Amino acid sequence: MGVFKDAAEVQRYLGGIFDLAMADDEVSGILAASGVVLHVVYSDPDSEITVDFPNRKVYKGASDLPPVVELSMAADLGNKFWLGHVNLPVAMARGQVRAKGPVPRILKLIPVAKTLYPQYERMLRDSDREDLIAAGS
Amino acid sequence: MSIAQEPGAATHKDIDLSARSFWQKSQEERDHAFSILRAENPVAWSRPPESDLLPPEENIHGFWSLTRYEDIQLASRMPQVFSSANGVTMEDFTPEMTEMAQSFIAMDAPRHPRLRGIVMEAFKPRNLRKLEGWIFERTRELVDEMAWRGEGDFVADISVKLPGRIFTSFFGLPEGQLADQAVSAAQRLLSWTDPEACGDQTGLELFAGAVLDLYEVVQELLPERQANPGDDVLSWIVNAEFEGQKMTDEDIQAFFVLMAVAANDTTRHASAQAVYSFTRFPDQRRLLAGDVERYVPTAVEEVLRWTHPVLHMRRTATRDVEVRGTTIKEGEKVVLWYCSGNRDEEIFADPFTFDITRNPNPHMTFGAGGPHYCLGAALARTMLKAILTEIYTRIPDISAPEPDFLVANFINGIKSLPATWTPERR
Numbered sequence: 001m002g003v004f005k006d007a008a009e010v011q012r013y014l015g016g017i018f019d020l021a022m023a024d025d026e027v028s029g030i031l032a033a034s035g036v037v038l039h040v041v042y043s044d045p046d047s048e049i050t051v052d053f054p055n056r057k058v059y060k061g062a063s064d065l066p067p068v069v070e071l072s073m074a075a076d077l078g079n080k081f082w083l084g085h086v087n088l089p090v091a092m093a094r095g096q097v098r099a100k101g102p103v104p105r106i107l108k109l110i111p112v113a114k115t116l117y118p119q120y121e122r123m124l125r126d127s128d129r130e131d132l133i134a135a136g137s
Numbered sequence: 138m139s140i141a142q143e144p145g146a147a148t149h150k151d152i153d154l155s156a157r158s159f160w161q162k163s164q165e166e167r168d169h170a171f172s173i174l175r176a177e178n179p180v181a182w183s184r185p186p187e188s189d190l191l192p193p194e195e196n197i198h199g200f201w202s203l204t205r206y207e208d209i210q211l212a213s214r215m216p217q218v219f220s221s222a223n224g225v226t227m228e229d230f231t232p233e234m235t236e237m238a239q240s241f242i243a244m245d246a247p248r249h250p251r252l253r254g255i256v257m258e259a260f261k262p263r264n265l266r267k268l269e270g271w272i273f274e275r276t277r278e279l280v281d282e283m284a285w286r287g288e289g290d291f292v293a294d295i296s297v298k299l300p301g302r303i304f305t306s307f308f309g310l311p312e313g314q315l316a317d318q319a320v321s322a323a324q325r326l327l328s329w330t331d332p333e334a335c336g337d338q339t340g341l342e343l344f345a346g347a348v349l350d351l352y353e354v355v356q357e358l359l360p361e362r363q364a365n366p367g368d369d370v371l372s373w374i375v376n377a378e379f380e381g382q383k384m385t386d387e388d389i390q391a392f393f394v395l396m397a398v399a400a401n402d403t404t405r406h407a408s409a410q411a412v413y414s415f416t417r418f419p420d421q422r423r424l425l426a427g428d429v430e431r432y433v434p435t436a437v438e439e440v441l442r443w444t445h446p447v448l449h450m451r452r453t454a455t456r457d458v459e460v461r462g463t464t465i466k467e468g469e470k471v472v473l474w475y476c477s478g479n480r481d482e483e484i485f486a487d488p489f490t491f492d493i494t495r496n497p498n499p500h501m502t503f504g505a506g507g508p509h510y511c512l513g514a515a516l517a518r519t520m521l522k523a524i525l526t527e528i529y530t531r532i533p534d535i536s537a538p539e540p541d542f543l544v545a546n547f548i549n550g551i552k553s554l555p556a557t558w559t560p561e562r563r
Binding site: 090094095098100101103104105108 | 190191192231232233234237339341342344345346348349352353356359387390
């Protein structure tokens, strides 16, 4: 069983980090410039998040918005990623992350994503979810 | 228990093709080992290769080795039994990585010929004949840049640059950062077993990073090639139909990776190995330099036989099949050792002699027939011919006795080759 209890938890935390990103003018500006609509499909538990970077919007759950890049991964891996413990190219090579579309456009955003790692950890701590931090370390 | 189930066993006696240390040995030592295998155990089983491409618990597949020319040829020509679809290297990648990086080389019919067909046009003899003059000109320019110096790294000066220029021209890559990124990534990609090349990265990190660098190049170029297709291979790929529809980004990216590596990382090593071989065998160097025009056609073939830049290709049995009385079971990996076939005593007289007059020379450096025979064989021959002609006409005493070899079980490579020669007068 995964570290997240249900889809709502996935959306709260793995979607929540995107909410924080969109609320940060500098970060969301860089993401918007990429022109990417990112669709992340999580498993165990199943959940979906779509982030429209150009329009700075986060959709939690199913969305009709056509993605530019789609990533599929276990929700556990998403947690580990935001805690800074996943090398995305290697995870792709190992088949832990499946990607569709122009992946380099997402890889270019990894340096920006890294600036969000501390915010993700802080969000978990503020929510008394040390268990997720422990599970992702 | 069948031999194929024995864990941890070496390939034969003290020969262990699965060990990284085997591939650190000299070419002579490895040649000797393969000669023993051909004589005593030509269809030999090996434990899973030492590899960090998969986690240890997933790296569980041993492999059969075919070491005799005749058997390698047979397997190459029976693609319905010896499939390429599960990967072409002795070490296993995940299926995802195979799909991301190996494109049609890791496919069977009908997908393989359809995808390969898209680029066939570029390699047709009439197109290559038109290119021959152009390749000689590029080679001349590169030799102009280094011949007056009297010393240099042959790999950096010639081996890397010539295939790089031809590749970037084929794909219409403008000179500059993108072209440099593509050539550099293509050269890194197959070095995943070399500790120095990896530095502080794992082999998988190096490989995946190089693949994604190549993806980035494609992504930069795609919009323009879709909008304004030119007469270059990338435009053909972008606009070609595969299985009734345009290729997806993923198909195009994998295709580009395959072509980049095939173009940049094979001829590069063949030309470096050529100069090293002529240094080791000065009588052959004198023979070639004495009448380049006469000897260069057979010298090219002997360099290819002697150096085999691609050491092996791997297949997977699609059903139980018997080879020399040994049953290879469905699903088992089978490695075709071209480096061994090229030294087979039953095919080649004095196989351990580097002889540029050898003729005929039915080496298997480009494969042993069948649908996966190297698409770029004629182009590679032309490049080698141009390099040998220019070098041994203009700086015939070039000497390079101390190569820095790549440690690898797939590519027979040279990373750098310090060379000296009598400077050409400017």
